[in-house]
Amino acid sequence: MFCRLGMVILCLTFRVSASELSPLDVVGDLGLEVDTYSFLNDDGLYEEIAIHFPAKHLTFVPQGDSLFVARYAPRLQIFDGQDNLVKKIEGLRQYTLPSDISVDDHFVDDITRFQLAPGDYRAILVVEAVDNARVGRTTFSFQVPAHKTGQLFLSDVMFFREKQMLDPNLEMHSFEKNGEILLPAPMRAFDANGSLGFYVSLSEIGQLAHLLTVQVLDRFGHTVYFDERKFPTYREKAYFTENISLRGLIPGGYTLQVQAQADNQVVTTERRFRILGQPVSHSGTFTEQRQKLMQQVLERYSGAEIAAQYEKLSVNARAEFAYGHWLVRQPYFARAYVGPVTGLGQYEMPLSIFRALGHSGTLKKRVDKTFAKRVSLPDTLQIREAREMLKVFLGADDAYAAVANAVLFLEGGFLADGDDRAQQVCKNNPDLSYAFQVLGLAKIGRKDWNGAIRHFERAKELAPNWKSGTLNKALVHFLSGKGGDEEAFVLLREAAQQDSMHPWLHYMIGRIYERQDSLKESAKAYLHQVLVNPLYGRAHFDRGRILFKQGHIDSATVIWRALLEDRPDFRDICISPLLEAYLNTSETGKAQALIAEELRTLSEEARARVEDVSLVASPEEWTAYEALSVEDRPRFVRAFWQKRDPTPATPGNERLVEHYRRVVHALRNFSRDGDAWDRRGDIYIRYGEPAHVSKRGDVRYETDQQVVRVKERLLNMLSPEAKQEIVARATRLRTSTRDVEIESEGAEAVEVHDFESIDFEMNPNRVFFASGSDDVNTYIRGKELFGRDRVGMSDKTIRGLPLYPVNGSEPWEYWIYPDV
Incomplete structure (x- = not known):
């Protein structure tokens, strides 16, 4: 029978069927949405079919004094390749709401799961609303992949629309995936101002080092989002509950592609989705001359085949093609020129520009030293290439190219060049808003705060739809310190409210709150940043750190553990605080399991150093140890740690965990090669954290x-x-x-x-x-x-x-x- 299950997976590892490429076609007036998935667990391959429809299409009747109840009847029939009925699932389901809640804002989510032999199948699904004539019906094909034990397996992609939504109609264990409640998004449609939520699982890794690649492809096959993660050798399974910010992507159809590699095995799964919104038309500034010059750039830097594909398109399609083509391949060129000139994207200040403009010291003073230190350096090679590409347009006296050239000089750290060029463009093009935006940035570099605000205001007058005007002025007030710290901070927060989806501003606000010791507000800011830019790993980590400070240690460990599993670049950062948190909560079992994982990631030499007791043993103990044969030494080490166990009646050994924590800390912080540490490591392992460090x-x-x-x-x-x-x-x-x-x-x-x-x-x-x-x-x-x-x-x-x-x-x- 149907059972509610909120998190659904799509297994496209070995095939791509029609049902997986596009949302299923459904007829009827129930507003029914359907999607199918395949996944692998310890019991083998499973198929899942999820349904979703508005609750308002059901007929509710009172039940008792405070409830309304509606019923619906799903019926699923599955046929094999010979059109034989191989499975039938049906039942009567009930949906309940409190009588004081409007039904308009609620939806029915349901799911069934079952097992079938590998092969191709056809399904007929009908969902009827009891007590009214509404019905939804769909017929679709799906494939159950074959799988051999020991073979790397990547599940289907499951898109979800919400996490951890509490609903009395949901059987929560059914909607759980990797410890989280996920509600499916069968229509695969997402708001342009939101994020793309998806789940995928990787099985049969065999404790091999593995690589995960996530890409979003536009309708031309261009990669408009790319993320690659390299994981060490420590696990058999991996679960990824991910969100990707859709900021900067235009409405339309896309494909999410996930690929995993372990040793010589490569598996891939993909699924289409849509970004909602009105179709974007190019601006009138993408003239015929610029289109021809863009074709020359495409041919020179991407090849004749790409240029020929571009040439065949309409004007709107050319703009979209060029923007998507360069968005990941050459982001500086796309951000500085292609987006503004086509009207498909507005230039936004990257955080790195403050470092390029010489404001690292200002960020140290106004935010904090750690924040300023972590601001990334610009990619000077890519900036240089982007400027070379712009020369094609500069030769035709292209004003947008001249502005883009100026901003690339600024992003590369060449303040004088950027300032001079921006002033010249403003002089020659007094009605070009983009030119005054960039001149305002140059004045930030010059610390001409009044000039920066004046130019930003002029840019806003020329282009009232410019989104970053308020934020840019607020940043000027904040960096300059004019009007007092609190007033500048208020302006910054107000700007953040107007641009609630900003990719890094909320994290900066969180750091300022933390510096002011406003931990509650800091945690809120970090959480907001995580929600709007889920891949901002530092916001995740610092949110856990604040929760730890507030005494919410269990919540902090959940965040750090998830970050450690999902983001290998944060593994070294998370391991020490996570072990410390486990020790504080007496969860030595989890700590020792984590240590076992970490040991598997180390080389033989490093593992031997981790297990070495010479740095903590007394001279007498070490003399006794060296006198033993190789066979007897492991027994001595076990007794050595048992003697130091502060709670021998418990399963874990806190002192052993603390020793491993110190060793891991030494390897991560006092080592150049990850295998051997310097003298600081020896001291740290024996004595622990010093009382004073300078x-x-x-x-x-x-x-x-x-x-x-x-x-x-x-x-x-x-x-x-x-x-x-x-x-x-x-x-x-x-x-x-x-x-x-x-x-x-x-x-x-x-x-x-x-x-x-x-x-x-x-x-x-x-x-x-x-x-x-x-x-x-x-x-x-x-x-x-x-x-x-x-x-x-x-x-x-x-x-x-x-x-x-x-x-x-x-x-x-x-x-x-x-x-x-």
Whole structure:
């Protein structure tokens, strides 16, 4: 019989049938939607058929004082290739709603699952509403794939429209996939301002390293979204509940393609879907001349075949073709030129442009140092290629190409060039909104805050539908600090409300809230970012971190564990806090299972170091260990850890888990090759987290009373000459430009290869720690306090520096353990 099941999977690994390529055709007045899926579990291959229709098409009758009940009857008949009836599933189903709830906003979701032998089948599905004449009917074909044990298997793609929706009519265990409640989207239609939700499972991995590739293809076969993930050797199965932001994609038909590879096995599944919205027509600026020039660019950079395909299309189709073709292949060109000139996309500031414009220090001050450090560098090679492509259009005096050229100079870090070009375009094209948008960005780089706002306002006047105007002005207020921090932050939040789907703004707001110690608001901002840009891994991780701080450790572990499973690039980041969380909640079993997984990902050499007890054993224990034969040593190690188990009556060994956590931390943080760590790893494994850490680039003064006592006791043991040498060497900044390489056409950057000591500096206003002690490779202009006058830099109280001589321009780090 039919049973409700909210999460549905589509197995397209070995075939692509008609039912999987397009939504099923349904006749009748029930508003019925149907989709089919195949998946694999421990009991073998299963087929699922999901149905979905509006509850308002049923007839509800009162039941008791507070309920309304409606009934419907699904009937499924399945025939084999010889037209023999092989399965029949039917029943009477009931849908219940509280009497005080409107039926208009509710839908009926139902599903049946069954097993069949491999082969081709035809199905007839009829759903009738009891007590009225409404009916939905569909006939469709589907295929049950053959599968051999040990063969890599990728399930069908199942699109879902919602997660974790509580509905009394749903039997929740039926709608569960990988611990989440997923409601299917049989029509495969999604809002352009939303995200594409899908589920897929990978089985029979055999603990091999595996690669997962996800692509979205437009109707021309162009990749408009691409994501590739490389997983290590540690698991048999993988489950992916994913969301992809649809921002930047135009309405129309697309195909989601998922491919998995393990060793020499490759499996692929794909399914079509639609992005809802009015068809987008090209703007009048995509003139015939620009169309011809675009054909030349396509032929030069993508080949004659692509150019010939483009030439045969209508004007609207050409615009769509060009935009989709370059969106992933050359995103700088697509974002800066193709989108604006065709009208299919507006230019939006990437977060990386702030770094390119020299505002890393501003982000450190206005947001936080970690956020600023993580802002990615621009891809200078792709920017250079995009500028080469633009030369085809620049030769025809294309104003849009000139603006795109200016913005690419800015994104590449060439402020002077970008500013000059933007001013020239504005002068020659005073009615072009895009030109004033880019000139406003240049003024941000110049810290001409009033000029930036003035140009953004002019751009908005020329193009009232420009979406980023309010946000750009709010960012100017925020970066400049004008009007006070709180007022600027209010403007930023208001801009975020107007652009609720922004790909990175909500995360930045979350970081600001966290800096203000507003953890509840910070968690909300991170959650919002996750919902609108689900692949923003840092937002996931930091949301878990905030929940951990708030004491919601179980919720934090769920987030980190999911991130660790789904995103291999976050595995190293998640492993240590996840182990710490398991220890805090006494879930040593989960911790040891995670450690076992992690050990499988390591090389033999690294695994041997992890299992080595020499760093924690006493001298007597280590002598006894080395005296044993190879066969007897494992028994000794088991006894060694059992003796250190703080809770021997429980199944897990917390001290062993903590040891593994420290070793994994050392491998991830104190190793260059992932196999061996430096001296810091030895210390960390034996003693754990130090009470105080200070290093070049992150100087921390001692504030804890016990730490200060240790530091002062050691300081008092040094001679005056030793103290003076420590201060003198640590505060020397190499500032000579004896051998330098001038970078960029505007000479904004100077790469220094050979510095002299500041002892030879002729300018007394040049400083020791000019703009941060980690600015080793930057030539500093400006005036600051003399280094030896800084608090903490006297030879009487040396704070934040080690008590041994180090050069200020070379890496150093010291730890303090007051209890050792």
